[in-house]
Amino acid sequence: MSRDPDSQGPVDGDTDQQEMIPSKSAVLVDGVVLNGPMTDAKAGEKFVEEACRLIMEEVVLKATDVNEKVCEWRPPEQLKQLLDLEMRDSGQPPHRLLELCRDVIRYSVKTNHPRFFNQLYAGLDYYSLVARFMTEALNPSVYTYEVSPVFLLVEEAVLKKMIAFIGWKEGDGIFNPGGSVSNMYAMNLARYKYRPDIKEKGLFGLPRLILFTSAECHYSMKKAASFLGIGTENVCFVETDGRGKMIPEDLEKKVWQARKEGAAPFLVCATSGTTVLGAFDPLDEIADICERHSLWLHVDASWGGSALMSRKHRKLLHGIHRADSVAWNPHKMLMAGIQCCALLVKDNSDLLKKCYSAKASYLFQQDKFYDVSYDTGDKSIQCSRRPDAFKFWMTWKALGTVGLEERVNRALALSRYLVDEIKKREGFKLLMEPEYANICFWYIPPSLREMEEGPEFWAKLNLVAPAIKERMMKKGSLMLGYQPHRGKVNFFRQVVISPQVSREDMDFLLDEIDLLGRDM
Numbered sequence: 001m002s003r004d005p006d007s008q009g010p011v012d013g014d015t016d017q018q019e020m021i022p023s024k025s026a027v028l029v030d031g032v033v034l035n036g037p038m039t040d041a042k043a044g045e046k047f048v049e050e051a052c053r054l055i056m057e058e059v060v061l062k063a064t065d066v067n068e069k070v071c072e073w074r075p076p077e078q079l080k081q082l083l084d085l086e087m088r089d090s091g092q093p094p095h096r097l098l099e100l101c102r103d104v105i106r107y108s109v110k111t112n113h114p115r116f117f118n119q120l121y122a123g124l125d126y127y128s129l130v131a132r133f134m135t136e137a138l139n140p141s142v143y144t145y146e147v148s149p150v151f152l153l154v155e156e157a158v159l160k161k162m163i164a165f166i167g168w169k170e171g172d173g174i175f176n177p178g179g180s181v182s183n184m185y186a187m188n189l190a191r192y193k194y195r196p197d198i199k200e201k202g203l204f205g206l207p208r209l210i211l212f213t214s215a216e217c218h219y220s221m222k223k224a225a226s227f228l229g230i231g232t233e234n235v236c237f238v239e240t241d242g243r244g245k246m247i248p249e250d251l252e253k254k255v256w257q258a259r260k261e262g263a264a265p266f267l268v269c270a271t272s273g274t275t276v277l278g279a280f281d282p283l284d285e286i287a288d289i290c291e292r293h294s295l296w297l298h299v300d301a302s303w304g305g306s307a308l309m310s311r312k313h314r315k316l317l318h319g320i321h322r323a324d325s326v327a328w329n330p331h332k333m334l335m336a337g338i339q340c341c342a343l344l345v346k347d348n349s350d351l352l353k354k355c356y357s358a359k360a361s362y363l364f365q366q367d368k369f370y371d372v373s374y375d376t377g378d379k380s381i382q383c384s385r386r387p388d389a390f391k392f393w394m395t396w397k398a399l400g401t402v403g404l405e406e407r408v409n410r411a412l413a414l415s416r417y418l419v420d421e422i423k424k425r426e427g428f429k430l431l432m433e434p435e436y437a438n439i440c441f442w443y444i445p446p447s448l449r450e451m452e453e454g455p456e457f458w459a460k461l462n463l464v465a466p467a468i469k470e471r472m473m474k475k476g477s478l479m480l481g482y483q484p485h486r487g488k489v490n491f492f493r494q495v496v497i498s499p500q501v502s503r504e505d506m507d508f509l510l511d512e513i514d515l516l517g518r519d520m
Contacts, residue, residue, distance in 0.1 A: 047094045054101055063110040064124055064500060069476030070113045072106055079107060114500045115478035115508065120275070120303050120332045123498025128337040131394035141384045142175075143377025144363055145370060151387035152374055158389040158396070162328060163344055165308045167321030172352050173344040174379050175388045179302030180220035182327035182343040183269070185381070187211065187224045189325060189345065190267040190296035192355040199355065203229050210234045210258045211267040214246040214281060215486075216274040218300055234263070243432060244279030246270060252289050267296045272317050273304020276485050276493060277431075278438030280304055283319030291322075299323040302341065304436060306333035309401065310408040316435065333411060333437070333497055334404055336392040352379040407499055411437050414496045418506045425510055427518075431491055439494040440485075443468065443513050445520040462489035464520055471516040478512055 027034045062068055074082060083103055092100075110116060112124035140148045142155065155175060163171040176182045192199060195206060209230055213221050215237040225235045236258065239250040251268065258265050268290050270281040283299065290297040299320055305328030307313040308320070320326065324346050331340035345352055357378040364378050377385065396404065415437045422428045422441050427449060431440040443464060451457045465482035472478050481493045494509065 043094065047097065050094070050098055051101055054098060054105070058102065058105045059110075059112065060124070060126075060129070063105070064112045064114070066114050066505070068110070068113070070116050070479050071109045071473060071476050073473045073476065074107060082107065109479065112498075112500075114498060114502070114505050116498075117494050117496070117509070118479040118481045120495055121335070121338060121497065122495070123335050123500050125335040125337065125395050127394045127398040128335065128340075128391040131391045132337055135387050135390055140387055142387045143375065143380070143383065143385060145372075145374035146368070148387065149374075151390055152376060154393045155376070155387070155389035156374075158393050159342065159344065161396075162342055166323075166326055166344060168344075168346050170348045171344055171346050172348055172350070172379075173342055174352060174376070175385075176341050176343055176380075177382070177386070177388075178339055179218070179300065179327050179329045179341050180223065182302070182329075182341050183218065183220045183298070183300055184224035184227060185343045186269070186296075186298040186325040186327065186345075187221075187230070187267060188228055189351065189355050190298065191228070191230070193296060193351065194264075194266040196354075207264040208234065208262065210236055210263040210265050211269065212236045212238055212251055212254060212265065212295075213269040214238055214244075214271050214274070215240050216244045216246075216277065216279055217269060217271050218275055218302070221269055221300075240279070243435070244274050244277035246281040246286065248282060248285040248289060251286060252292075255289065255293050255295070265293060265295055267298060269298045269300055270323075271304075272299055272301035272320065273307070273436055274438075275303065276438065276483060277440060278304070278434055278436035280316045280435065283317065283322065285319075287319055287322035296324045297322065298325045298327070300327050302327045302329040303332055306330065306404075306408055307436070309334070309404045310412075311405065312409060313412060330392040330395075333408060334392065334395065335407070335497065335499075336388075336395055340388045340392050342389075356381055410499060411496045411501075414501060414503070414506060415439055415494075417503060418494060418496070418509070421506060421510060425514075427514060428510065431488060437496050439496075440491050441494070442489075442491045443517050445517050447520060458489050464517060465490040465492055467520060468513055468517045472512065475516070478509060480509070480513075 084100060111119075111122055114123075116122050135151075140151055142148045142151050145152050159173040163173065174185075176185060190211075191209065194209075198206065211221075211225065211230065211234065213235060217237075222232045222235055226232050236254050238254060239247050241247055255265050268286060270283055270286050272280050272283070287297055289295070299317075301317060301320065304316060305326065307316045326344045327341070328344060329339075329341045330336040331338045359378065364372070364375050366372055368375075377383070399407070415434060418439050419430065419434060422430055422439070427444050427446070429442045429444060431442070434440070442461060444461065445464060448457060448460055451460075462484070469480065469482055472480065481495075482490050483493065484490050492513070
């Protein structure tokens with residue numbers, strides 16, 4: 001056997017080791033060459049570098065510039081023609097991929113823009129963004145300590161801190177892909193607590209289970225009831241007052257009525273920060289009812305939970321410490337980046353694990369060389385799970401608790417400013433005084449301002465918000481949501497979140513609506 005002069009193999013005479021030197025001739029299996037890596041690392045690294053430069057220029061810098069458009073609106077069929085969506089047999093060169101990246105950015109909505117007010121998330125948190133870059137590059141899955149040691153410890157630390165802000169001395173929790181999933185987790189957990197045998201025996205033989213929630217609740221409650229086999233007809237909607245808050249007296253009345261009909265009440269879901277009106281249910285009074293009837297109390301604080309960070313505004317969630325579980329989304333008011341959603345549970349007896357564990361032997365071996373209590377993935381209905389807590393952790397480390405509190409306080413102060421301006425301006429009318437960051441109002445164009453508020457007036461006003469929304473989208477000047485709600489015709493819902501938003505942006509919002517709608 002001849003020796004490759006460039007090899008780092010053994011010296012002459014070491015025949016046993018010489019035989020182990022791999023051959024440089026191609027090794028084929030099923031016609032596939034197996035020598036060396038398949039990818040061109042240098043080309044890949046260059047593409048990543050150039051793409052990151054593009055993201056920095058077009059997203060981090062340009063998309064947050066108030067002078068740029070919020071969106072470059074195109075209807076679906078036209079956008080299909082503008083984008084190269086077809087996937088072909090042969091790959092495309094890096095320069096063409098970068099052009100595609102540029103097109104994707106151009107025609108995407110700039111949710112980082114200071115004048116994006118369309119949803120319950122907005123703005124750019126730089127620290128969370130870096131955390132997302134890191135987790136995308138590392139590509140971890142948070143189920144066992146052996147494959148995700150840092151991110152499991154981060155999640156544990158963040159959950160512990162969030163639990164403390166709720167007011168519990170101890171508890172458990174897990175990050176989920178969305179507040180809707182957190183609500184489903186809570187519903188299933190409450191049912192498991194009520195009837196633990198359901199995990200093995202299923203729904204057969206169970207009484208008719210019924211749950212109670214506000215008429216203003218998030219639609220995920222109905223979806224969860226459908227998904228879990230409880231049935232949407234067994235979601236009992238409790239009446240709300242004029243501000244959208246659950247009426248405790250109606251809750252208790254409906255609980256008694258359900259028992260009288262032979263149903264089995266097991267859960268009450270209160271809401272802290274409803275989606276449209278931003279209402280906060282009276283948690284203390286609801287908790288009293290839950291205690292009297294031995295019902296699990298879940299609080300959907302996906303939107304309003306971040307008020308807990310503010311010493312000034314946390315009173316909105318007074319009584320939340322009495323809940324059995326809480327959903328809280330830091331990706332909303334605290335801008336941790338979509339998605340970042342926690343389910344927090346007061347129980348510390350491993351109820352989450354007992355409810356969801358499947359004990360997969362290829363993942364959760366009990367004879368590992370480390371403390372397997374850190375293998376928390378069996379508490380989740382997922383297998384692969386993203387390290388979403390890391391984004392929030394990075395932001396919290398950067399800003400501190402005081403910085404997060406200031407973020408909440410400023411958003412609500414800007415909301416207060418906008419409310420005061422709406423009251424001053426002709427043609428603008430509030431639905432109600434807000435208690436959170438949801439400002440709901442109508443714009444009444446000059447042609448309707450002298451009309452009596454009868455059926456014709458409301459029918460015409462119903463057309464205004466959608467028409468203004470179309471104009472602002474096509475112009476790209478801002479994005480603002482609208483909706484009809486519980487007998488009210490279409491109105492705008494303005495939500496302030498991003499610290500990039502200024503008083504000038506509030507003024508621009510009202511000026512632009514008036515500019516776009518004054519000829520209607």
